[in-house]
Amino acid sequence: MSRTDLGLAGAFVAFALTEEVVAHQPGSWWPFVLAAFVPLVALRRAAPLTALLANCVAGLKYWYPDQIVNYRLWQLAAMIIAAYTVGRHVPLLGAAGWPARTRGVAGLVLAVATGTAFWQVDPVDPMGAFFFPVAPWILGAAFAVQHRQSSDAAAARAAIREQRVREAVMEERVRIARELHDMVAHSVTVMVIQAGVVRRRLDAGLTVETDLLRSVESSGRDAVGELRRTLGLLRGDTGTTAGSTIVPVGLDRLDELLAQVREAGLTVDFRREGTPVTLLPAADLSAYRIVQEALTNVLKHAGPAAVTVELRYAGDGVHLSVVDSGGRAVVPVPGTGQGLIGMRERATLFGGDLDAGPRPGGGFAVHARLPLLVAS
Numbered sequence: 001m002s003r004t005d006l007g008l009a010g011a012f013v014a015f016a017l018t019e020e021v022v023a024h025q026p027g028s029w030w031p032f033v034l035a036a037f038v039p040l041v042a043l044r045r046a047a048p049l050t051a052l053l054a055n056c057v058a059g060l061k062y063w064y065p066d067q068i069v070n071y072r073l074w075q076l077a078a079m080i081i082a083a084y085t086v087g088r089h090v091p092l093l094g095a096a097g098w099p100a101r102t103r104g105v106a107g108l109v110l111a112v113a114t115g116t117a118f119w120q121v122d123p124v125d126p127m128g129a130f131f132f133p134v135a136p137w138i139l140g141a142a143f144a145v146q147h148r149q150s151s152d153a154a155a156a157r158a159a160i161r162e163q164r165v166r167e168a169v170m171e172e173r174v175r176i177a178r179e180l181h182d183m184v185a186h187s188v189t190v191m192v193i194q195a196g197v198v199r200r201r202l203d204a205g206l207t208v209e210t211d212l213l214r215s216v217e218s219s220g221r222d223a224v225g226e227l228r229r230t231l232g233l234l235r236g237d238t239g240t241t242a243g244s245t246i247v248p249v250g251l252d253r254l255d256e257l258l259a260q261v262r263e264a265g266l267t268v269d270f271r272r273e274g275t276p277v278t279l280l281p282a283a284d285l286s287a288y289r290i291v292q293e294a295l296t297n298v299l300k301h302a303g304p305a306a307v308t309v310e311l312r313y314a315g316d317g318v319h320l321s322v323v324d325s326g327g328r329a330v331v332p333v334p335g336t337g338q339g340l341i342g343m344r345e346r347a348t349l350f351g352g353d354l355d356a357g358p359r360p361g362g363g364f365a366v367h368a369r370l371p372l373l374v375a376s
Helices: 003-023 030-042 048-058 073-089 098-121 126-203 210-235 251-263 281-301 339-349
Strands: 267-273 306-314 317-324 353-358 364-370
Touching (some): 003 030, 003 073, 030 048, 048 073, 073 098, 073 126, 126 339, 210 251, 251 267, 251 281, 281 306, 281 317, 281 364
Parallel strands (some): 267 306
Antiparallel strands (some): 317 364
């Protein structure tokens, strides 16, 4: 029982007692009826059909053989409260399933029966007799339908929000996986190839150049730095991470990437055309990662091949091209098949496109275009 029900029952008692004292209604039975009606008002939502049935019985002409004045106003108030409660909490309109509809039909029948009983007490006013029980029932049923529709709409909005959250989480997971794959795969591939060269030289009894070992060490440090940078971005860091400044990765660091793959054995011819523009950080990162992943695939599958890397700025966007002459990796590095998927996702994410496939004369080619999303 809620505070609203208790407050309504208290107001009902106060109204009934005021009427009995002021109007001096005849009959000595009213305290018993009032005592029975108070719990029905207080428990109206727990047993709405019972409360309305009691009002229907109390309205029978049998109890008023002499004059209509014996019917109290507080009885009329109890009838209105009970009829509204039945319409509100036992609605016929919009009820789901036959059990709910059966109870709704019973509520409507009781409301009409209550009006019929009241009409027998006051035959000169049939419209009033049916208005007082039926109109509150209709009002309660209308509020019930409106509440149900509002609840359904709120549930639908909540479901949409939840779906969007799940999609955002999944999209973020894909982005993180793509970023970690591109970063780790490249650095580890370079390290594996360089370490393989060191091993083969040692197996052959040859000396190992210090620069080659330094290159392996540098690749490992780059991998750790890139990993820290990525994790820092995921944490929302924009300044420093672990005491070192986070350096954004983009096309301006392409020379460093090419120097790294040259140390791993690739022969790289780099061409740059057009007037460079400053891209949005996300687009700049994606362009860099596309070139990086394409070069990583060359190291994995073609080994020390000749590669032509082209960066061209045009009116319709930034064009990237990585074309290798073909070959076979000296130190095979297994792949996961996610590289091409990641590159294509990066391109389409910004409305660009990517074509990749084997060349007729041997080798492999990757061509990508990203629209000019210029940083303001």
